[in-house]
Structures are given as structure tokens and as C-alpha cells.
Amino acid sequence: MVKKGFSIAEALVVMAIISILFAAISKIVTHRPKRPVQENIHGYFECYYNGGLKQKYVRDGVESPVQSVSTCLFEPTAGVSFYNINVYGNNIYYTAFEPNISADLEISRSGKGFYLRNTTNGRSLYINSSSQTNTTITNQQLFFKALYPNSGIYNNGSFRQGIMISW
Numbered sequence: 411m412v413k414k415g416f417s418i419a420e421a422l423v424v425m426a427i428i429s430i431l432f433a434a435i436s437k438i439v440t441h442r443p444k445r446p447v448q449e450n451i452h453g454y455f456e457c458y459y460n461g462g463l464k465q466k467y468v469r470d471g472v473e474s475p476v477q478s479v480s481t482c483l484f485e486p487t488a489g490v491s492f493y494n495i496n497v498y499g500n501n502i503y504y505t506a507f508e509p510n511i512s513a514d515l516e517i518s519r520s521g522k523g524f525y526l527r528n529t530t531n532g533r534s535l536y537i538n539s540s541s542q543t544n545t546t547i548t549n550q551q552l553f554f555k556a557l558y559p560n561s562g563i564y565n566n567g568s569f570r571q572g573i574m575i576s577w
Contacts (some may be wrong), residue, residue: 484514485514488545499550499570524537555567
């Protein structure tokens with residue numbers, strides 16, 4: 411008699427091989443890749459007056475040494491969506507949110523205010539005590555004591571004139 415098909419034993423062997431393959435690839439097929447962890451870049455830059463202009467950066471908790479400069483230079487950090495610009499001292503409490511600062515900013519002091527100048531196109535902004543007052547000294551002291559206790563602007567509660575750019 412001529413055989414025209416598979417025996418049950420042959421079919422079971424093929425089924426066993428296929429089931430082993432499915433068991434091996436099921437972990438790969440059903441596994442979802444983990445989402446990448448979003449890294450939030452934090453830090454601040456401050457330029458303040460203490461017998462002359464001083465500047466320093468704090469990036470991810472690491473402080474740069476304080477530098478004495480004639481003009482402060484803020485170099486924006488890559489990957490930051492919004493910057494918070496705060497100006498302090500002599501009744502100046504100015505706050506602004508700025509998206510996507512892409513050019514370096516030169517910061518200089520004039521009288522009771524500060525000039526912020528874009529180094530790419532030369533546009534500038536002058537902020538002084540009449541620009542905006544939106545908070546009290548007590549609120550600022552609480553804010554700095556909680557978040558920026560080592561700030562040169564804060565100076566243990568007796569504010570120096572200065573600009574802080576945080577992200």
C-alpha cells in the first residue's frame with residue numbers, strides 16, 4: 411500500500427517544533443520597549459553687583475566659581491524650553507518667562523537697573539525699579555531661602571542688585 415500523507419507521529423513532531431518556536435518568540439513579540447526617560451535640565455545663571463559685576467552658573471547642582479567681569483555673558487543651555495528671568499534689588503522685582511533663548515545675552519549694570527543685550531542682533535532691554543514691581547521683599551526672601559540659599563543675589567536675605575536666569 412502506498413502512503414499518501416503524514417503519520418500522527420510526524421505531525422506531532424512538527425507541532426512540537428512549531429510550539430517551541432512560538433514559545434521562544436512570544437516574549438519578543440509581546441514585549442514593549444520602555445519609553446526613554448525624559449531628562450529635565452535644571453540650573454540657573456546669576457549676574458549681580460558686589461563692588462563690581464559677578465557671575466556664576468549652577469547646572470544640575472554643580473556651581474561654577476564666581477567670576478568678576480565687566481559685562482556678564484549668559485550662554486543659553488541647549489534643550490531648554492523656557493527660561494525665567496528675574497531682576498532683584500533696590501525695589502526691582504521683575505519677572506519674565508522667555509521661550510527659547512537661542513543667542514547669548516550680555517548683561518550690564520546702569521544706575522539702578524540692568525541692560526540685557528542680544529549679542530546676535532544687538533537688541534536690548536533695560537529693566538529698572540520702575541519696570542515692574544510684582545512681589546514683596548518677604549516673598550523673595552522666602553523664595554530664595556527655599557530654592558537658592560547659596561545665591562550671591564540672595565546674600566543671606568539682604569539682596570544685592572542682580573539678574574537670575576533659571577531653567
